[in-house]
Amino acid sequence: MLSRIHPLAKLVVCLIWIAVSIFVFDAWLQIFIIAMAALALIVLERRSVLLVLALMVPFALFGFGFLTTSVLFRQESDFALQMARETPLGSEAFSAGIVLFLRAIACGMVSAVFALTTDPGGLIKALMANWRLPPSIGFSLFAALQLVPDIASEAQQIRLARAMKKGRPPRRIPGPLETASLVIPLLAFAIRRATRTAIALEARGLSPDRPRTIVGAPPFRRGDITFAVLSLALAAAAIWVVIGTGSG
Amino acid sequence: MDIQYKWTLREILICAVLGAVFGVLYLAWVQVWLIAQAIFGAVTMDVVMGFWFIVSIIAAAIIRKPGAALFSEVLAAAIQVMLGSPAGLLLLVSGLVQGAGAEAVFAARKWRDYRLPVLMAAGVGAAVFSFIYTWIRFDYGALAPGLLIAMFVLRCLSGALLGGLLGHWVTEALYKTGVLSGLPIDRARRGAHA
Amino acid sequence: MPEGKAAAAWQDTSIKYPYQDKAAAGPLSLALEAGERLLLLGPSGCGKSTLLNTLTGLIPGTIPAEVTGEVQLFGEKVKSRPPAEWSRQVAQLFQDADQTLCGMTVADEVAFALENLGLPEGEILQRTAAAIDRVGLEPAFGVRRTMRLSGGEKQLVAMAAALAQGAPLFVADEPTAHLAPRAAERLRALLLEPGRSTSVLIIDHRLDGLIDRVDRVAVMGPDGTLVAQGPPAALFREHGELLARFGIWQPLASLLDAELASANLAASDPPLHLSDVLTHIDRLPPDARRLATGIARAFVGRRVRPAIDAGATLSALKGADCAPLFGPVVLRDVSVELRAGEVLGILGGNGAGKSTLGASLAGLLRLKGGRRSGPPGGMAFQNPENQFVTGSLREEIESATDAILTAPEREQRVATMLRRWRLEGLENSHPYELSQGQKRRLALATLTASGRWPFLVLDEPTAGLDAAGAAAVAAQVANLADIGHGVAVITHDMDFALAVCHRVVLVGEGGLIGEGRPGELMRDHALMARAGLEPPTILPALEWLERVPTC
Ligand SMILES: Nc1ncnc2c1ncn2[C@@H]1O[C@H](COP(=O)(O)OP(=O)(O)OP(=O)(O)O)[C@@H](O)[C@H]1O
Ligand SMILES: Nc1ncnc2c1ncn2[C@@H]1O[C@H](COP(=O)(O)OP(=O)(O)OP(=O)(O)O)[C@@H](O)[C@H]1O
Ligand SMILES: [Mg+2]
Numbered sequence A: 001m002l003s004r005i006h007p008l009a010k011l012v013v014c015l016i017w018i019a020v021s022i023f024v025f026d027a028w029l030q031i032f033i034i035a036m037a038a039l040a041l042i043v044l045e046r047r048s049v050l051l052v053l054a055l056m057v058p059f060a061l062f063g064f065g066f067l068t069t070s071v072l073f074r075q076e077s078d079f080a081l082q083m084a085r086e087t088p089l090g091s092e093a094f095s096a097g098i099v100l101f102l103r104a105i106a107c108g109m110v111s112a113v114f115a116l117t118t119d120p121g122g123l124i125k126a127l128m129a130n131w132r133l134p135p136s137i138g139f140s141l142f143a144a145l146q147l148v149p150d151i152a153s154e155a156q157q158i159r160l161a162r163a164m165k166k167g168r169p170p171r172r173i174p175g176p177l178e179t180a181s182l183v184i185p186l187l188a189f190a191i192r193r194a195t196r197t198a199i200a201l202e203a204r205g206l207s208p209d210r211p212r213t214i215v216g217a218p219p220f221r222r223g224d225i226t227f228a229v230l231s232l233a234l235a236a237a238a239i240w241v242v243i244g245t246g247s248g
Numbered sequence B: 001m002d003i004q005y006k007w008t009l010r011e012i013l014i015c016a017v018l019g020a021v022f023g024v025l026y027l028a029w030v031q032v033w034l035i036a037q038a039i040f041g042a043v044t045m046d047v048v049m050g051f052w053f054i055v056s057i058i059a060a061a062i063i064r065k066p067g068a069a070l071f072s073e074v075l076a077a078a079i080q081v082m083l084g085s086p087a088g089l090l091l092l093v094s095g096l097v098q099g100a101g102a103e104a105v106f107a108a109r110k111w112r113d114y115r116l117p118v119l120m121a122a123g124v125g126a127a128v129f130s131f132i133y134t135w136i137r138f139d140y141g142a143l144a145p146g147l148l149i150a151m152f153v154l155r156c157l158s159g160a161l162l163g164g165l166l167g168h169w170v171t172e173a174l175y176k177t178g179v180l181s182g183l184p185i186d187r188a189r190r191g192a193h194a
Numbered sequence C: 001m002p003e004g005k006a007a008a009a010w011q012d013t014s015i016k017y018p019y020q021d022k023a024a025a026g027p028l029s030l031a032l033e034a035g036e037r038l039l040l041l042g043p044s045g046c047g048k049s050t051l052l053n054t055l056t057g058l059i060p061g062t063i064p065a066e067v068t069g070e071v072q073l074f075g076e077k078v079k080s081r082p083p084a085e086w087s088r089q090v091a092q093l094f095q096d097a098d099q100t101l102c103g104m105t106v107a108d109e110v111a112f113a114l115e116n117l118g119l120p121e122g123e124i125l126q127r128t129a130a131a132i133d134r135v136g137l138e139p140a141f142g143v144r145r146t147m148r149l150s151g152g153e154k155q156l157v158a159m160a161a162a163l164a165q166g167a168p169l170f171v172a173d174e175p176t177a178h179l180a181p182r183a184a185e186r187l188r189a190l191l192l193e194p195g196r197s198t199s200v201l202i203i204d205h206r207l208d209g210l211i212d213r214v215d216r217v218a219v220m221g222p223d224g225t226l227v228a229q230g231p232p233a234a235l236f237r238e239h240g241e242l243l244a245r246f247g248i249w250q251p252l253a254s255l256l257d258a259e260l261a262s263a264n265l266a267a268s269d270p271p272l273h274l275s276d277v278l279t280h281i282d283r284l285p286p287d288a289r290r291l292a293t294g295i296a297r298a299f300v301g302r303r304v305r306p307a308i309d310a311g312a313t314l315s316a317l318k319g320a321d322c323a324p325l326f327g328p329v330v331l332r333d334v335s336v337e338l339r340a341g342e343v344l345g346i347l348g349g350n351g352a353g354k355s356t357l358g359a360s361l362a363g364l365l366r367l368k369g370g371r372r373s374g375p376p377g378g379m380a381f382q383n384p385e386n387q388f389v390t391g392s393l394r395e396e397i398e399s400a401t402d403a404i405l406t407a408p409e410r411e412q413r414v415a416t417m418l419r420r421w422r423l424e425g426l427e428n429s430h431p432y433e434l435s436q437g438q439k440r441r442l443a444l445a446t447l448t449a450s451g452r453w454p455f456l457v458l459d460e461p462t463a464g465l466d467a468a469g470a471a472a473v474a475a476q477v478a479n480l481a482d483i484g485h486g487v488a489v490i491t492h493d494m495d496f497a498l499a500v501c502h503r504v505v506l507v508g509e510g511g512l513i514g515e516g517r518p519g520e521l522m523r524d525h526a527l528m529a530r531a532g533l534e535p536p537t538i539l540p541a542l543e544w545l546e547r548v549p550t551c
């Protein structure tokens, strides 16, 4: 479902949700965003509940950093007292730390929805087709993205070559020292690959100032507009509710 | 030697792949940080922060053109977002701010000087910019002043060492592998020897 | 295109890479007429690829070098446009498929040049599908990423991408080095089919199936200058000795013809095919025929390896399921063993799983099922670059020598290896800056520099090598087997397999489909066809020898 939405429409909507999450300093709103993102993944994308929970773990760990910072170092910190005294209903009931914590999860989940439902190649094609991203930059991004999975196999290839020179089969998982020793060869591999890609692109006529066709750029559909309007309306409604209850 | 402003396709591509590789490494570094944070507490972020500036320094030292620091850092952030970084899309803003910090230092030297002190200064530049940004984002004004100063100093040190110095070492090691031949760093060095 | 203008022309061109004191190619002058098919020959490292890269200005535009003289395309100076602007006129296939491809999916890769031409989307899709089909790939390949293909499959995709461009000048640098005979033949036919108006400039080491399709052959010497040119058949007869001295490949027919000529038994017309020579011998008067038959028998005898009694098993796979790195299982239930003192050939079509089998046999890939026994072996990877771990040739070879050597001994060993693999003078170069054949030789030098491994697996050891290089490989392989090592050779060159292997296995249909002595197996036409292979070029002579009476 979500994967069929135009990547740029999705990008704009996700950016707006993130903006909402950042500028509206309210715990309930953050929880609402987290719930929406999780629901979108579970209901619309049919991802397993476990996967969605697992996704939240790193975001939560990340957010936990803010929580500890603000709990331990806030000047007027009577955070623990507040927590004990008040049940978390109104927005003021939460310390800034909790909101920051939830916000990290909320932003993380929105990004996760975007990343999990978007083909990076399609995104870059759409950027070139609709937002006039220059092809030289577009294809550089493309090459960079495609390099990511290849780094793993290149690392494995280097480990094979080294193991063979030593005359013993490579260990299944590289230790920290071995990993560190792979950084420079992998960077060298990446730069070399970039050099060759530049030649390959140039030899087949990628030129900055000639118009080019883009095959397979995702088309805009009516559903994209419906999706954008609905999700923006939802965002507006959520803000309205928060501000309403906050002032009332 | 006058600096060239126009980028070649090869340079754009190299900047992009550097961004990609460091995007992956940055993400691995997040794990290091999270573990350290759990053990040593909150200021850990400032201690490890410098590593997240390194790509801007390496890219600038190799390509030596305006924008290299900024572009590579933003790209590394973008790659992390796509790989599902915990920080989410906001990371793009962090990347922009950090890259701008390093870029500002290179700009101050008119993009001509890439010796070690300048690289370390660029690390500090990124640290200062990122400190201002995190101040706004995480409401640092509410923190105790002593702590704030400690955080600031740690972050600048980290930027100079984990960003500038380490970046310098990596660049040197890469130069030795021969893959940088024909790039501005190579031309500058060979030009200096001739 | 302007009438009568040469499609491509070099005038007194010479190319020098930065910080080198010698020119890598030239000075030379060479022109390719419109519609002409020109084959460029030369020993490995003489500067062929360098010369081609000046054609659209990639040298000095993207690859830094100093170019003197003039290069022209269709009567226009190459310098007058940036390299990318020549893509309408020139389709270029680089020597290393990894350099032609940029890591997208197969369909995107083929469509890329057409997108740059700004063609309508429908036409692009249709031409892309057609090109993929023409080189003999399944449409299902369209969605696969090029970095996840076998060596030969990559080369096919690169070819499809260049063909789809439909440019009036096609330049191909060793387009068939990694292709199985069947696929190679298909490509040569595509590229050089009679009646096409395209001008073709092709560099290749493997000549059979090629020379009867080109109009002219030009030969570069080791110093990078042009030493001979002319129509193929005559050229090989006239300059045969020169070519042999430079270590350049010659067709089998010309080699046998030269041996007959030294006994004054050659035909008046220079031959192109082995069968021409055999027919000629059949027509000789009885005395001369007997003499000529003796020469032919010795000629063939040197090119067929006799059987041996192999020693103990060094490495064995039992019921093994093999998969490439991060890939799915491609071979199931394979059992094969490599013995001391024997040379085992691993043959099969492109993408059959030979490289996967070889790496599994060497103990480098973890099996997905079954068992492997024996110590780990050394492996020369299909892409020689995967072998390199240091920054110069000297370090590369030094790091491969045995640890117990003293410094002078090590120095000595490095010098020997450099001489043996004709890499003298390059010891301070970076391995990545070598020519393709030099890379291959360096990779083989590092593997044979020590007796560290009880057995070796060589993946396409002759791809990209000139005749002298291939002879060095054959000599090393024979030598290793003589001292009791085992060698497994993966190759697409059936004549090479026949000359060096004691035993061969055929890979195909997701497993092993045949095993036996090469001379016998290669005569089983049905089996060879099943594996996508063709019999060796020398087969007609083998069969002919069985027919003629022994004396
Ligand atoms: N980028 C480079 N920098 C320096 N020297 C180079 C570079 N590329 C090639 N050379 C050297 O230039 C010479 C010619 O190389 P080139 O690749 O043109 O040879 P070739 O004739 O194509 O050989 P092969 O048949 O092995 O492919 C070689 O000696 C090689 O080592
Ligand atoms: N990294 C990979 N991921 C997925 N599939 C792969 C990968 N590498 C190879 N393959 C596939 O596995 C099969 C066997 O590949 P392999 O490289 O062993 O073939 P090969 O017989 O050596 O071919 P060639 O003669 O072209 O070198 C091919 O179909 C190929 O497409
Ligand atoms: Mg070459």
Ligand SMILES: [Mg+2]
Binding pocket: C150, C151, C152, C354, C355, C356, C382, C459
């Ligand atoms: Mg292979």
